[in-house]
Amino acid sequence: MDEWMCGPNFLHLNEQEWPVDKATIDQKHENLERRKTQTVLVINMTVTPIECERFSKWRKLVRVTAYVFRYVQILKSKLMKASIPEDDVTLTPAELEKAEHYWTKEAQKGLKSRFEKGEFKTLTPFLDNKGIIRVGGRVENLVTSYESKHPALLPASHHIALLITRHVHEIGHPGVETTTAKTRRKFWILQGHRLAKTVKHRCVKCRSAECKRETQKMADWPSSRLAPHTPPFYYTSCDYFGPFQVKVGRNKRAKHYGVIFTCLNTRAVHLEIATDCSTMEFLHVLRRFFAVRGQPAQILSDNGTQFVGAQRELREMISGWSEDELKDFCAEKRVQWKFITPGAPHQNGCAESLVKSAKIAIKKAIGFSVYGRL
Numbered sequence: 001m002d003e004w005m006c007g008p009n010f011l012h013l014n015e016q017e018w019p020v021d022k023a024t025i026d027q028k029h030e031n032l033e034r035r036k037t038q039t040v041l042v043i044n045m046t047v048t049p050i051e052c053e054r055f056s057k058w059r060k061l062v063r064v065t066a067y068v069f070r071y072v073q074i075l076k077s078k079l080m081k082a083s084i085p086e087d088d089v090t091l092t093p094a095e096l097e098k099a100e101h102y103w104t105k106e107a108q109k110g111l112k113s114r115f116e117k118g119e120f121k122t123l124t125p126f127l128d129n130k131g132i133i134r135v136g137g138r139v140e141n142l143v144t145s146y147e148s149k150h151p152a153l154l155p156a157s158h159h160i161a162l163l164i165t166r167h168v169h170e171i172g173h174p175g176v177e178t179t180t181a182k183t184r185r186k187f188w189i190l191q192g193h194r195l196a197k198t199v200k201h202r203c204v205k206c207r208s209a210e211c212k213r214e215t216q217k218m219a220d221w222p223s224s225r226l227a228p229h230t231p232p233f234y235y236t237s238c239d240y241f242g243p244f245q246v247k248v249g250r251n252k253r254a255k256h257y258g259v260i261f262t263c264l265n266t267r268a269v270h271l272e273i274a275t276d277c278s279t280m281e282f283l284h285v286l287r288r289f290f291a292v293r294g295q296p297a298q299i300l301s302d303n304g305t306q307f308v309g310a311q312r313e314l315r316e317m318i319s320g321w322s323e324d325e326l327k328d329f330c331a332e333k334r335v336q337w338k339f340i341t342p343g344a345p346h347q348n349g350c351a352e353s354l355v356k357s358a359k360i361a362i363k364k365a366i367g368f369s370v371y372g373r374l
């Protein structure tokens, strides 16, 4: 209220003691002239005489380019009134090479700035006397062509990289790795492996050659394979394998056989040895098996006719079996014996595959040495 009635305090002081206003005006900006400015954008467009995107074959692109160069050469010669080169129908290797170099340089236009910045150091690139960026490397002393020693660097995004990869792939339709390796005989395409993968994946011939064929629908599992709550070896499959040479005396050798028992549910394995081919010996084997593992409810085995294509010894042995004797023995023990259907060895595939594993294990443990008395 005091200030309202009497004014600000500094007015009561002498004028020299009044506070000084230090506000300054930036005269530079204040007096700046405002003019209309005009911006002009200049786009430098170079029109290429041939559009490579319109070609789907590398060979055709190179040949067309070579013919265009030849036509330009003829026009130039006419203008200069020089002698016109002979009009040969077929293209010369030099003309084709010139066309290839032209497209290589066209593709490398986008790489020039990156090359000057020092990218691709791992490839040790250099500029050759024709102005093409080539890959260096440590194979200077290799006895091969200059182009395969120093392939030209190409960006994968340019259309000719795709054409070259496709051209290489279509000779024999090799896999991704081979396509990449063959491409690198002349051109080093950045991310060429990925490009080769794309080409291979899109190739119609490769897709039709490598398509998956329809397979037979597998039948349901037999009930004996699907009894998880039964004891081990309740459902058992058995098979013979061998023979193995065994030393039985000072200078005498005999053939012994391996017998494999496998549980159809747990795939547990029990191995026994049969010293000869008789039915009696097999019954001994069975007794030993029952004594250790208990009596199974069902045993599945091959039958005589099953061994038509098998080893002679095994075939003779099984044909010597008395099926009735076996069945009688098992019936007494309350064991059901089942022979698989003739001509269907896959029905006992469970045992067959484990025979293979057992044989490999025995071979690794013993090798080619003759076994002693087992």
Ligand SMILES: [Zn+2]
Pocket (backbone or CB within 6 Å): 169, 170, 173, 174, 200, 203, 204, 205, 206, 207
């Ligand atoms: Zn292919």
